[in-house]
Amino acid sequence: MAREQMAEQDPEVRPLDAIDRTILRLLQEDGRASIRSVAERVHVSRANAYSRINRLIEDGVIRGFTARVDHERAGQGxxxxxxxxxxxxxxxxxxxxxxxxxxxxxxxxxxxxxxxxxxxxxxxxxxxxxxxxxxxxxxxxxxxxxxxxxFEETDLVVGDRAERAPRPPGPVP
Structure with missing residues (x-):
């Protein structure tokens, strides 16, 4: 909570570059991805990926890591x-x-x-x-x-949107 309040009060927002945005997308798809895997996929060193992720956390861009829960199966019907x-x-x-x-x-x-x-x-x-x-x-x-x-819900994350992208009209192959 304190970190969120600091982010709200801190007027300095560092811009994100293409690598930062790609790292965010990868972590949204899989919050358990290793630093090594992230570094390989964005073509930077592990040290660079590690420092970028830490900066995103410190700046409040990444607010945390969480599990996607099926609420009904978790007893929340x-x-x-x-x-x-x-x-x-x-x-x-x-x-x-x-x-x-x-x-x-x-x-x-x-x-x-x-x-x-x-x-x-x-x-x-x-x-x-x-x-x-x-x-x-x-x-x-x-x-x-x-x-x-x-009555029914569907949680979406970055990876889900690509899989569920609408197909153009016409016969299904």
Whole structure:
């Protein structure tokens, strides 16, 4: 969290070159890729790849490494997007409370008809109901909420997009 706050406050943003962007793409495809493998694929030395990855981490470009989870297989069979209207200027206070809620996977301050968008994963609809009606509604600065139940979801990463690129119209070979 502290690193994210530092990145938000640090006005100096170093530009990324083509090698940096390629390293990012490779790590998005496989966060467990070795330095050696990354270096070979971008045609730089291991020391150069190592220092570039460390710089991307220190600059807050890479915020961390994570596993892609099948939420249903992990016992989180109910997912939903929840929109919130909140009291004006209460974003930071509300965000700190939302971070502590179980099952919250993503929090965004947005523009439009609502103020906050949450993605949550819970064990079942009963747990989702408890989260929305008891926990969210108990937050003082939350004025209203709307829950959009997710029936099916597809997480995309860089490698997936290339595999799923639309084919031109015509007969399939």
């Amino acid at each position: 109910a997912s939903a997007y929840i929109t919130l209207k909140i009291v004006q200027n209460s974003w930071r206070t509300v965000r700190e409370q939302l971070i502590t809620l179980p099952g919250v996977a993503h929090i965004a301050l947005v523009s439009g008809d609502f103020d906050v968008l949450l993605l949550v994963h819970t064990a079942d609809n009963r747990t989702l109901r408890e989260l929305v009606l008891t926990r969210l509604q108990a937050i003082e600065d939350v004025l209203s909420s709307r829950t959009l139940l997710v």
